[in-house]
Amino acid sequence: xxxKRSKLVVATLLVRASVSVACxxxxxxxxxxxxxxxxxxxxxxxxxxxxxVRLIRVPRKQWPAGSQRPLYEWSATYPRVVxxxxxPEYAPASGEPETVPLTNIPQVAETWGYWDTDYGVQNxxxxxxxxxxxxxxxxxxxxxxxxxxxxAGIEDxxxxxxxxxxxxxxxxxxxxxxxxxLGFYSADSGLPEAPAYSGSSECLLVGDAMPGEIWIFNVxxxxxxxxxxxxxxxxxxxxxVTIANAFSIRNLNLSDSENFxxxxxxxxxxxxxxxxxxxxxxxxxxxxxxxAYGYTPAQGDRTAIAPDGMTSAQADANGQLYQFYSGRxxxxxFSLLSPSEGAKLDSxxxxxxxxxxxxxxxxxxxxxxxxxxxxxxTYRDHYEGTPYDLTHGMxxxxxxNPNRAATPHNLTGQWERAISMHxxxxxxxxxxRPAARSITWFGWDAPHGTAYLPFYAAAATGGPESYHxxxxxxxxxxxxxxxxxxxxxxxxxDLNFHAINKExxxxxxxxxxxxxxxxxxxxxxxxxxxxxxxxxxxxTERSNAFATxxxxxxxxxxxxxxxxxxxxxxxxxxxxxxxxxxxxxxPEWWLSxxxxxxxxxxxDGPYHGKTLDSGALEAMANTGGxxxxxAFVLGMLCTGLLSASMSATIAYKMGVRSGRKSLDNMDQGxxxxxx
Numbered sequence: 001x002x003x004k005r006s007k008l009v010v011a012t013l014l015v016r017a018s019v020s021v022a023c024x025x026x027x028x029x030x031x032x033x034x035x036x037x038x039x040x041x042x043x044x045x046x047x048x049x050x051x052x053v054r055l056i057r058v059p060r061k062q063w064p065a066g067s068q069r070p071l072y073e074w075s076a077t078y079p080r081v082v083x084x085x086x087x088p089e090y091a092p093a094s095g096e097p098e099t100v101p102l103t104n105i106p107q108v109a110e111t112w113g114y115w116d117t118d119y120g121v122q123n124x125x126x127x128x129x130x131x132x133x134x135x136x137x138x139x140x141x142x143x144x145x146x147x148x149x150x151x152a153g154i155e156d157x158x159x160x161x162x163x164x165x166x167x168x169x170x171x172x173x174x175x176x177x178x179x180x181x182l183g184f185y186s187a188d189s190g191l192p193e194a195p196a197y198s199g200s201s202e203c204l205l206v207g208d209a210m211p212g213e214i215w216i217f218n219v220x221x222x223x224x225x226x227x228x229x230x231x232x233x234x235x236x237x238x239x240x241v242t243i244a245n246a247f248s249i250r251n252l253n254l255s256d257s258e259n260f261x262x263x264x265x266x267x268x269x270x271x272x273x274x275x276x277x278x279x280x281x282x283x284x285x286x287x288x289x290x291x292a293y294g295y296t297p298a299q300g301d302r303t304a305i306a307p308d309g310m311t312s313a314q315a316d317a318n319g320q321l322y323q324f325y326s327g328r329x330x331x332x333x334f335s336l337l338s339p340s341e342g343a344k345l346d347s348x349x350x351x352x353x354x355x356x357x358x359x360x361x362x363x364x365x366x367x368x369x370x371x372x373x374x375x376x377x378t379y380r381d382h383y384e385g386t387p388y389d390l391t392h393g394m395x396x397x398x399x400x401n402p403n404r405a406a407t408p409h410n411l412t413g414q415w416e417r418a419i420s421m422h423x424x425x426x427x428x429x430x431x432x433r434p435a436a437r438s439i440t441w442f443g444w445d446a447p448h449g450t451a452y453l454p455f456y457a458a459a460a461t462g463g464p465e466s467y468h469x470x471x472x473x474x475x476x477x478x479x480x481x482x483x484x485x486x487x488x489x490x491x492x493x494d495l496n497f498h499a500i501n502k503e504x505x506x507x508x509x510x511x512x513x514x515x516x517x518x519x520x521x522x523x524x525x526x527x528x529x530x531x532x533x534x535x536x537x538x539x540t541e542r543s544n545a546f547a548t549x550x551x552x553x554x555x556x557x558x559x560x561x562x563x564x565x566x567x568x569x570x571x572x573x574x575x576x577x578x579x580x581x582x583x584x585x586x587p588e589w590w591l592s593x594x595x596x597x598x599x600x601x602x603x604d605g606p607y608h609g610k611t612l613d614s615g616a617l618e619a620m621a622n623t624g625g626x627x628x629x630x631a632f633v634l635g636m637l638c639t640g641l642l643s644a645s646m647s648a649t650i651a652y653k654m655g656v657r658s659g660r661k662s663l664d665n666m667d668q669g670x671x672x673x674x675x
Contacts (some may be wrong), residue, residue: 012243022245024329024419025130026375027205028337029240032365034372035431038214040207041375042130043419043427043447044117048406050474051425052080052118052134055442055455058087058162060113069108069163070101071182073144074155078473080118087116089462092257093470096493102143103151103182111163115440115457118155120162121428124458126209126438128430129158132243133188135295135322136201137231137269137275140185147192149226150183154202154219157184161206168208168215173261174231175204179228180263184221197295198322203243209432212237218247223269230291231262233361240337240370241362244329246322246351247290248361255285269291277354292352297322300478323350325417328388330359332419336378338365347388362402369527372441375429376512379447380505382418390418391498398590400498402448420448422490425474426483426563428452437523441515444483449490451511451554454519458535460540464548482551489558491668492565496584500565507557518546542606566668571602 028039044051052075084091090520092098114123122128131154141148157179162169188199190229201220205654207213219230233249235241241248254267270276270292277291295672297319327350335342341363351359382390382402390402395415405424429441429452438457443450455463462468465480472478479485493500522542526535564571568584586598594600597609 008042011599012576022134022199022325023132024245024333024379025132025205025243026333026337026378027214027235027241028365028370028375028409029214029235029239029241029362031174031367032240032338032370034370035433036368037209037434038128038207038212038432039370039372039375039429040128040214040432041134041379041429042119042121042205043379044425045421045423046076046360046425047423049201050077052076052078053444053474053481054078054080054089054117054196054468055121055423055426055555056087056089056116056468057459058111058114058116059109063107067107068104069106070104070158071151072099072101073142073187074118074153075186076118078475089468091312105182107180108164112166113453113458114162115442115459116159116160116162116184120158122430122432122438122440122457123162123165124436124438125166126207126432126434127162127168127455128207128432128438128457129161130205130243130430131158132203132245133186134201134203134218134243134246135198136220137193137197137273137293137295138198138221138223138225138269139189139197140183140225140389141189141192141285142185144631147187149224150185150221152179152182152184152228154184154188154204155187157219158204163522166208167211168213169234169261170207171208172204172215172217172230176219176228176230176232176261176263179219179230181590182220183226184219184230185229186221189221193299200295201247201293203247204247205241205243205629206232207430207432209434209438212432214241216243216249217290218242218293219250222263224649229263229266229269229293231266232260234259236364238364238367238375239362240334240365240554242330242333246326246331246350247294247353249289250358250361251282252287253285254287259448269293280354287564290358290364291353295322296352296354309406319352320350321414323352323355325414326350327359328416330381331641332381332383332386332388333378334359334363336381337370337374341365347386357618370430372429372516373512376441376443376447378419379427379429380420382420382448383416388416390416394590394593394595396497396587399496401494402497403494416443420446422446430457435546436532439519443486445492448501449493449508449510450486451550452515453511453543453550454515455543455547456536456539459543461539461544464544464551466551479555479654482547485551485554485558489554489561492558492562495565495568499570499584500561503561508553511553512567515546515550518542544625558637559642 010182018367023045024043026041030036030038033039072081079096081090082092082096083098112123112125115121119131120129140150143151157175160176160178164174165171186200186202188196190196204217206215206217206358214235216233216235219228222229231249231252252262267276267287275292277288280291281288330351331345331347334345345359345641384391391400396402403420424446427443428445431439436458440455440457442455443452466482469480472481477484493504522539526538529535588595591598593608597606597611600606600610
């Protein structure tokens with residue numbers, strides 16, 4: 001039996017791990033989309049564990065009568081599965097044994113071709129899926145574990161939807177019925193002695209090319225850690241929608257089968273457990289799915305997560321973690337993609353199951369207002385231009401780095417959770433277009449340092465070799481693996497994020513602009529062939545050639561950045577006076593803090609800076625609006641006339657004020673500005 005202390009540590013780590021790996025999904029209805037086609041998008045925020053970084057092509061296939069379709073406990077790491085029958089690209093590379101299935105179900109006569117990662121991405125008919133791991137009040141495990149009863153994870157459910165469906169409605173109904181029959185489990189459910197409710201369910205956005213719909217799909221394990229409970233809601237065509245690690249179906253209308261579908265007796269467990277929020281529901285036909293089944297670690301309740309020692313402060317912190325980890329992204333995404341509706345939302349509200357006047361599942365956007373570029377840039381966001389901007393302040397360091405590493409599990413506190421994450425393995429934006437013209441815009445590694453490249457969902461063959469190579473993976477470097485080109489440059493940006501990321505984003509835009517122009521040219525060329533099969537072959541050849549060239553250029557671009565930014569200078573040439581160091585000068589506001597140790601240094605110490613005194617900080621905060629000139633403050637710092645803590649406080653407040661001024665000077669045309 002694990003000790004009480006070890007159980008607490010395991011529980012806390014599981015909570016942090018499950019929340020930290022969580023992804024973000026975005027959808028744009030066809031009437032809100034500038035192209036007139038639905039958009040579904042996803043970021044794979046993998047956390048500290050490795051991901052199998054391959055974009056796999058699963059081909060269309062006819063199956064003999066009596067064939068069986070295996071279901072697996074898919075691995076996140078390389079190789080995610082070994083099964084050449086599913087795809088030649090899933091064949092063993094070095095004699096690996098085939099993956100043992102959890103179970104088999106009857107295969108259908110024909111399965112559609114699709115792009116595949118750990119989840120199904122987009123099929124040849126345009127069915128498109130974006131995923132976000134969610135929290136719930138139930139947990140379930142696979143039969144691969146001695147304590148598990150379930151055989152269907154979201155990995156196989158999403159792939160079965162790709163293989164068998166031509167519409168989003170078919171996809172949600174297929175996934176739901178199989179989950180109920182075989183039992184649903186989440187890969188992030190923790191252990192029976194320490195269940196990770198924070199990652200025990202799954203949420204998807206599912207779009208299609210025809211009739212051009214987007215559906216929200218929420219699924220969790222059912223009663224007694226078995227079977228499944230699920231619900232799906234059709235998103236209005238003029239809306240934008242997002243899922244940020246929490247259920248979002250609020251008003252499940254049990255009498256409206258046109259816009260809502262769900263598992264049998266969907267309310268039963270909630271009613272038996274006393275979870276149904278009857279007071280918050282407008283009628284007996286309306287069921288608040290999120291309020292009933294969403295998970296909340298109660299603030300001040302030390303039994304909410306770890307009954308063996310979690311303090312009230314830790315419980316409070318976990319409650320806030322859930323509230324704003326999800327809620328801030330919802331507010332930001334709506335604000336970016338539908339500014340007028342986003343302006344109506346309170347960024348301080350957060351997102352919990354029983355939040356009063358909660359955020360809506362989706363918001364309206366002006367007709368044809370949301371472009372592909374806007375969705376790409378939303379995934380690159382760190383709350384720039386808002387009070388939550390992760391590129392400003394002491395925690396961002398002197399060069400505005402928004403990336404935050406993991407923190408000790410026993411320390412109470414949290415960062416804002418950005419949309420763009422340094423730990424993202426890949427992201428994609430899916431355009432669900434008819435006539436075999438759906439496009440997967442795929443980007444490796446963190447969105448703020450990637451270029452989204454187009455691949456046709458009905459492609460005649462797989463992607464370039466570097467997209468599915470066995471030569472390398474996350475723990476094995478290889479220049480034959482496209483992911484590494486983007487990952488290396490993303491890591492190097494931390495050297496001076498403010499300067500380098502500007503160049504990276506400029507390069508990304510250049511590549512993406514050319515890609516968008518090329519897509520138009522390719523399709524005009526394909527239309528002249530009057531042969532659908534030949535047209536698909538041409539589009540596949542063009543897109544693969546473009547991706548191969550773009551990755552090669554990215555390697556070259558990475559080399560240029562490596563040589564330009566090194567030794568904390570900016571290199572332009574080899575002449576004695578040709579080195580420009582302005583880009584690497586440490587900012588005055590950062591150097592002025594005694595914690596840094598530059599202005600507080602003396603021959604007698606401190607030699608590494610001083611920790612701020614909380615009492616002096618509080619006293620300074622209570623002094624009101626003391627205005628001091630920079631020269632006066634710096635003079636006081638250097639002559640020692642101010643205490644270290646008081647000096648640091650003033651310097652910090654000046655830095656914040658300077659940061660706010662710089663934010664005010666930003667171009668706010670695209671971003672919603674908090675007032």
